[in-house]
């Protein structure tokens with residue numbers, strides 16, 4: 098296995114799937130390669146495609162706010178990536194064959210960073226990494242053992258921007274769950290729902 102930088106360099110000219118044709122930039126991932134917390138979203142949007150960094154638009158601003166308010170953590174202390182590294186046209190959902198083609202990059206990121214906690218944001222990353230078919234509303238609200246650490250599924254920030262207070266309260270509870278897990282809290286505490 099090469100280094101994370103070598104993997105990023107390989108991805109920067111990747112043409113393994115059809116998303117290569119429409120992208121401006123490959124949005125590989127950003128953050129601390131030794132992070133305890135890794136966040137995994139769906140795919141780049143317009144702002145991310147132009148800037149080459151995940152979660153820089155309105156969703157990213159909400160993500161930064163939740164990290165600061167619930168975990169007391171700037172984004173620079175986490176590692177943030179997506180399931181697919183290139184923008185799907187018109188922000189459509191990534192297709193199964195695109196997710197499969199891009200998966201080795203995500204697997205490489207997980208293998209290099211080895212985070213203690215993975216927060217999956219939304220349906221695509223949660224279903225992919227948990228290998229479950231249920232939607233995020235059913236999956237969230239608890240922790241899952243994941244490769245020697247813990248996986249915590251939560252909503253995508255875009256859903257909170259669309260869905261209002263209840264979705265946001267759920268996200269806050271999940272971020273608190275991540276904080277308690279990182280702090281080494283007991284299973285009982287980790288499983289407790291925090292007030293929104």
Ligand code: SF4
Pocket residue numbers: 108111112113114115116117123181182183195198199200
């Ligand atoms: S989405 Fe992933 S697999 Fe497809 S071209 Fe981009 S980097 Fe390659």
